[in-house]
Amino acid sequence: MLKRLLNNTDAPDSAEIDEYMRVGGYRALKVALDASPSDVVEEVKQSNLRGRGGAGFPTGRKWEFAVAAEGSPKYVVCNADEGEPGTFKDRVLMEKNPHLLIEGMVIASHAIGAEHGYIYLRREYPRALDRLERAIHDAYEHKILGDAVCGTSLRFHLEVFQGAGAYICGEETALIDSLEGRRGQPRTRPPYPVTAGLWGKPTVVNNVETLCNIPLILEIGGAAYAKIGTPSSPGPKLYCISGCVQKPGVYELPMGTTLRELIFDHAGGMRNGHRLKAVIPGGLSVPVVPADAIDCPMDFDSLSEIGSSLGSAGVIVMDETVCMVRVAHRAAHFYEVESCGKCVPCREGTGWLGKVLARILVGNAEPADLSLIDGIAGAIYGNTFCPLGDSAAEVVTSIVKHFRDEFAEHIEGGGCRAEVA
Numbered sequence: 004m005l006k007r008l009l010n011n012t013d014a015p016d017s018a019e020i021d022e023y024m025r026v027g028g029y030r031a032l033k034v035a036l037d038a039s040p041s042d043v044v045e046e047v048k049q050s051n052l053r054g055r056g057g058a059g060f061p062t063g064r065k066w067e068f069a070v071a072a073e074g075s076p077k078y079v080v081c082n083a084d085e086g087e088p089g090t091f092k093d094r095v096l097m098e099k100n101p102h103l104l105i106e107g108m109v110i111a112s113h114a115i116g117a118e119h120g121y122i123y124l125r126r127e128y129p130r131a132l133d134r135l136e137r138a139i140h141d142a143y144e145h146k147i148l149g150d151a152v153c154g155t156s157l158r159f160h161l162e163v164f165q166g167a168g169a170y171i172c173g174e175e176t177a178l179i180d181s182l183e184g185r186r187g188q189p190r191t192r193p194p195y196p197v198t199a200g201l202w203g204k205p206t207v208v209n210n211v212e213t214l215c216n217i218p219l220i221l222e223i224g225g226a227a228y229a230k231i232g233t234p235s236s237p238g239p240k241l242y243c244i245s246g247c248v249q250k251p252g253v254y255e256l257p258m259g260t261t262l263r264e265l266i267f268d269h270a271g272g273m274r275n276g277h278r279l280k281a282v283i284p285g286g287l288s289v290p291v292v293p294a295d296a297i298d299c300p301m302d303f304d305s306l307s308e309i310g311s312s313l314g315s316a317g318v319i320v321m322d323e324t325v326c327m328v329r330v331a332h333r334a335a336h337f338y339e340v341e342s343c344g345k346c347v348p349c350r351e352g353t354g355w356l357g358k359v360l361a362r363i364l365v366g367n368a369e370p371a372d373l374s375l376i377d378g379i380a381g382a383i384y385g386n387t388f389c390p391l392g393d394s395a396a397e398v399v400t401s402i403v404k405h406f407r408d409e410f411a412e413h414i415e416g417g418g419c420r421a422e423v424a
Contacts, residue, residue: 007219007239008212012099015345018134020141023102023103029147031218035110036155043114044070047217049225051237056082056210057285057314059236059303065207067419068197069115069157072205077121079111080201080208082178085124086170087286088337089317092241093211096252097124097131100215101138105161107151107214110221112159115207120161123178126168135163174389175208177343188345189389194310212241232258236302236313244270246320248279259305262297266320277322280421281405285314287334288394290401291327309400326421327406328413332360338395342406349392352383356399363410373410376403 016022048063085093109342142148150158171177172187181187200206229237240258245251249271279294289312339353362368380396412419
């Protein structure tokens with residue numbers, strides 16, 4: 004597949020505006036500026052681009068809601084708080100192709116009538132901060148940002164805002180609270196950000212990868228874009244592959260590429276000749292799938308059918324040497340630490356899950372503890388303000404479901420076969 008999102012990123016100066024423009028950068032912006040805002044929104048709707056941050060909500064519909072929302076000013080916010088374990092695609096885009104993101108945001112501003120934009124950047128990405136700030140400066144110098152974008156009446160100003168290292172700020176309403184200067188905690192919805200977001204005004208929040216798809220849509224047209232990938236999940240997709248593979252990295256492939264192809268054709272297969280055991284296909288926040296399910300296409304609908312989710316497409320590959328009890332324990336601990344504490348089921352439940360799993364890990368548990376895990380997870384799931392609690396419950400219960408024998412081995416003998424593999 005011809006690289007679109009990662010086009011020219013192998014060039015040493017790919018982040019520079021001159022190099023970006025040399026290979027056709029900002030050409031899509033000119034197409035967008037020659038069209039009416041409603042035509043741009045319609046093109047994005049026709050593409051059926053679904054949000055790449057994990058939820059998969061149709062981007063064109065989100066923009067349409069923001070256009071129809073009453074109130075001004077309106078805002079475009081880029082969610083660059085890439086804190087999902089196993090995920091690093093947005094980092095690559097921002098470090099190697101920052102002008103693609105800027106172009107997508109300017110097009111979005113034209114489409115919804117926004118004059119201000121913010122990139123909410125994960126604080127742990129200092130190189131991305133440097134590249135983005137330089138790219139924004141150069142975009143102002145070339146009149147791509149400012150009071151007269153490309154000599155038109157469009158006014159759009161953009162700046163980077165650094166987060167404070169909180170995983171919860173990847174949730175869009177917590178991100179908005181943080182951007183406004185408050186502690187990042189999820190809000191009750193509705194109202195949704197498209198009607199009452201940043202400072203109570205209509206706000207479009209899109210992920211980095213989502214916005215980087217926008218120039219491609221304007222360049223080739225929504226209909227042509229919709230033919231890439233699968234009908235329900237079209238477009239190119241960045242897959243992050245890490246763990247027990249020969250060649251970890253970020254791979255750009257059509258949406259719907261199978262896990263088997265990702266692992267064995269692109270990432271070089273399993274490391275050190277070991278057997279595949281399990282895969283977390285969408286970052287730590289989605290249920291694990293066993294090795295016999297890897298012929299599933301990596302798209303929003305197909306993974307849902309086998310009980311998991313595309314999420315951020317952070318593919319974490321585990322082999323026979325990985326103890327799944329330890330994976331479950333580390334996942335629960337991560338969510339306990341990252342819980343914002345706003346709601347009791349998440350605040351207390353994630354910690355309780357961690358304690359039970361710690362007992363199992365060291366062989367100081369009873370068979371009834373497996374039922375206890377299911378009960379705790381059931382009390383968390385569906386009872387929290389945001390998906391963080393649900394994610395903790397789902398990833399742990401999926402591991403118990405598929406690898407119950409390993410948990411039994413820990414309970415009965417204080418260890419499992421993986422620890423001696």
